[in-house]
Amino acid sequence: MPSDTFFNLPQDKQERVLDAAIKEFSRFSYHKTSINRIVEEAEIAKGSFYQYFTGKKDLFKYIIELITEKKMVYLSHIMSEKESLDFFELLREIYLAGFRFGKDNPRLQLIAFRIINLDNQLKKEIMNRSKDRSEQFFIQLLKDGVNKGEIDSEIDLEFTAYLITKLNMSVLEDYFVKRLQLDSEEDILNLEENEMMVFVDKLLSLIKHGIKSD
Amino acid sequence: MPSDTFFNLPQDKQERVLDAAIKEFSRFSYHKTSINRIVEEAEIAKGSFYQYFTGKKDLFKYIIELITEKKMVYLSHIMSEKESLDFFELLREIYLAGFRFGKDNPRLQLIAFRIINLDNQLKKEIMNRSKDRSEQFFIQLLKDGVNKGEIDSEIDLEFTAYLITKLNMSVLEDYFVKRLQLDSEEDILNLEENEMMVFVDKLLSLIKHGIKSD
């Protein structure tokens, strides 16, 4: 958590710091990011940084929190439709929301993807609470689906939620990261929703029916 | 690729270098590994190292190649049974082979898992050829499955192969890495095959039938 000093800062200075940090973390892997570059970009003194944050990890954790919050907004819309859709339709909406989040916040999306690439050590430290928030979310969804008779009641909820989370990230990662060869910045805006939904629908079909011939 | 000098070295010296490197790469993420530590552990001079390899990347690539070769041996056994098993049984055997490889070569397995955590940049460079060897392998398997009428002919082979590869890694990673909190070395030998196959069978069921209630 940032210090009070940081929160007392004028809005625009806070933003300068966060923007610089987001830029840096979206450009490089965690270990390659540099506080030096961040303070330079933000035009604050090195010493100031250490008055705001205890170090790199502190800063990163905070940014992850911001991303999580922001992403939740995109998901919250869906939850209002929760009752009218079945599990698979809902899952589709979630992918769409994920896509839109990524489109609106390319840098944040890139940072989110980089989480997968952290040491397991660091991943645990950073994801302490929000860790399996995503997994918990899917567990609940799966439970509802089972209750509504949409989903095979024999499945292992936790394990399935885990797999879906993994696939979730894979597909989005594939779409955003593989497609743009390393943050070519503004190219991100050219992406089409339909193009991605082709993959999502294939993925959904796998999750729903499997690949066995009938 | 290592230099001729390296290959001309007496066997035990080559091994000392490779062992030290494998130890280092299995302990730390790529960027955290240190040539200094490797040469110290291998008891060679810094300068010697740079006569054998052009740098860290060169060494790492070579080790990945060794791992790939070694893993192929484990898979080759299966391919003899290729005709007598259906796709899903074959896939199950592949997981088993993966498990056995990991059990016999814990350090190599850990390094293989670390590949997932590389920058996309580096990942591409290192996986140039062997990159989608795994994916190609699954595509062929899927094709055979389709031809034998075991698999839905409507599926996108490439995309499905990609997803299976991802899940493949996820499950094994989950099993080996999450379970042992960061290479506690010899603990790896305590793992039970059955314990892991519980998860594999759940995963196979998802791939086969999906999760929709029937």
Next chain:
DNA sequence: AGGTCATGTGACTTCATAGTCATATCGTAC
């Protein structure tokens, strides 16, 4: 013994990192 080529060596250079700290500046209250 002399010569030559391959190999070995580790101190050194260069670079960039994280983090510190004495000092300066600001801003508000009195």
Next chain:
DNA sequence: GTACGATATGACTATGAAGTCACATGACCT
């Protein structure tokens, strides 16, 4: 205006990384 606490500053320290290079040691042939 002065005093005091909060905030800002960037040169500085400490650390460790990758990679180099002038020289040393070996091994084998003539």
